[in-house]
Amino acid sequence: MSPTWMGKCSHCSAWDTIVEKVEIHSEPNCASAVFATTVDEFGGSIEAIELLDIEAPNVGRLQTGIGELDRVLGGGLVVGGVVLVGGDPGIGKSTLMMQSAIGTVKANEEGTTVLYATSEESAYQCKMRGERVVEGFDNASLKGVYLLADTDLERITAQVLKIRPKLLIIDSIQMVYRRDLNSTPGSVSQIKRCCLELVYLARKLQMAVMIVGHVTKEGQLAGPRVLEHLVDVVLNFEGDRHYALRGLRGAKNRFGTTLEIGLFEMGERGLIEVEDAAAYLDPEAPPRAGAIVCPALHGSRCLLIEVQALVASGTVGQARRRSNGLDGARLPMLIAVLEQHAQLEMNDKDIYTSTVGGLKLIEPAVDLAVCTAMMSGAMNIVLPSNMCAIGEVGLGGEIRSVPQIEQRIAQARRRGYKSLLVPITQEKMGGSGCIGMASIGALGAFLQKNANRAQSKMQLSDGEKKRFTECY
Numbered sequence: 001m002s003p004t005w006m007g008k009c010s011h012c013s014a015w016d017t018i019v020e021k022v023e024i025h026s027e028p029n030c031a032s033a034v035f036a037t038t039v040d041e042f043g044g045s046i047e048a049i050e051l052l053d054i055e056a057p058n059v060g061r062l063q064t065g066i067g068e069l070d071r072v073l074g075g076g077l078v079v080g081g082v083v084l085v086g087g088d089p090g091i092g093k094s095t096l097m098m099q100s101a102i103g104t105v106k107a108n109e110e111g112t113t114v115l116y117a118t119s120e121e122s123a124y125q126c127k128m129r130g131e132r133v134v135e136g137f138d139n140a141s142l143k144g145v146y147l148l149a150d151t152d153l154e155r156i157t158a159q160v161l162k163i164r165p166k167l168l169i170i171d172s173i174q175m176v177y178r179r180d181l182n183s184t185p186g187s188v189s190q191i192k193r194c195c196l197e198l199v200y201l202a203r204k205l206q207m208a209v210m211i212v213g214h215v216t217k218e219g220q221l222a223g224p225r226v227l228e229h230l231v232d233v234v235l236n237f238e239g240d241r242h243y244a245l246r247g248l249r250g251a252k253n254r255f256g257t258t259l260e261i262g263l264f265e266m267g268e269r270g271l272i273e274v275e276d277a278a279a280y281l282d283p284e285a286p287p288r289a290g291a292i293v294c295p296a297l298h299g300s301r302c303l304l305i306e307v308q309a310l311v312a313s314g315t316v317g318q319a320r321r322r323s324n325g326l327d328g329a330r331l332p333m334l335i336a337v338l339e340q341h342a343q344l345e346m347n348d349k350d351i352y353t354s355t356v357g358g359l360k361l362i363e364p365a366v367d368l369a370v371c372t373a374m375m376s377g378a379m380n381i382v383l384p385s386n387m388c389a390i391g392e393v394g395l396g397g398e399i400r401s402v403p404q405i406e407q408r409i410a411q412a413r414r415r416g417y418k419s420l421l422v423p424i425t426q427e428k429m430g431g432s433g434c435i436g437m438a439s440i441g442a443l444g445a446f447l448q449k450n451a452n453r454a455q456s457k458m459q460l461s462d463g464e465k466k467r468f469t470e471c472y
């Protein structure tokens, strides 16, 4: 036997006779071996059943006490379900987990316990965070939350069996490992195996599990995408670390819709729920070229978000096109539509687009707002500050209708936006103040007319004048 490869056997001196043999560990004493002995033990059936004979199980839910989180989850954590929470470092995943842990103990029946297994921070660091996020902290407010600073899955499982929590939090899965696997912690096989075992555990013990995962530089949930297939719910925590606004979005949900978005603001006392992103808009701000507000839908909610565009001179062939918070793949298409149908020369222009606050806008209904911002930026036309735009742009330059226009318009009106650029097909539906746009060409003509009118009588209110003088 030799621990390394050798060409010649040191015993019999024969060449090329050494064969590699991989050592296989005996069946480990692990959660899956203990629990997953039969299929039906974790919710499966060993015999085929006719659909009509299957009875709806009573899906129990645990409230986390955080309204925005419960809504994204579809009404709370499902007992026996596993939730994977991803997001960039420093975005606030651990903060959300700690708040959920404390909230779950409070919001559910007496005696509910939560086990928080941390692998990245010390127990004391976690306690500090707990103290920070509880308003009017006293030690009793942390009752029922157990902390375990360990990364060994077997020991975590042992503690779960001892404490029998209703909710288990793993922060984060990247460091959790199984001793009997050869691979290093954080490797694909370790993460996948540990996650699978946590799924078994959740089903078997009927407890909810929340797992934190990191996001790689490419923006994907680290620890391969395979994790996404193993769990029931995948939530992405997004937003710009430099802004306080955070969005929690469902990428997959076996127990509810993925359209919802939960809004939070990172503050001194942890994450605070935000009712409406419009709080981030400043209706009194002086109007600028290259910016317009868009009523975008996120699940059952309509949020008003400002879209900005900067059109600067660049070099032909090396023009830069960047988008922050918008669909990067759609931007070149919209630019091409502007060139073709509004006769704008953009090939020597650098174009940067962005949403304010760091929230992502991915629905095609924001196209018209992006195009309006780009055109207004390129033509240096200042739009009235109480104007917003919604509509999808087609390859032919036509403006297409968008879903739920009434809800969007109602929300915009509620927030004081009086004139609305909408698809011409939906102008009537929108009522007064709606300006129907048939095509990108029509939008160009409209902006031009607006510019002429604005030049001749651009009236500023006293508040705006004051701001102008303060700003410049």
Ligand SMILES: Nc1ncnc2c1ncn2[C@@H]1O[C@H](COP(=O)(O)OP(=O)(O)O)[C@@H](O)[C@H]1O
Pocket (backbone or CB within 6 Å): 087, 088, 089, 090, 091, 092, 093, 094, 095, 096, 132, 266, 267, 268, 269
């Ligand atoms: N003492 C503090 N006061 C205010 N904000 C803090 C404090 N400590 C951390 N934060 C905020 O919390 C964020 C880190 O949150 P955390 O939940 O640890 O993120 P993650 O787990 O996603 O890496 C920091 O970016 C910072 O904004």
Ligand SMILES: [Mg+2]
Pocket (backbone or CB within 6 Å): 093, 094, 095, 120, 171
């Ligand atoms: Mg963390």
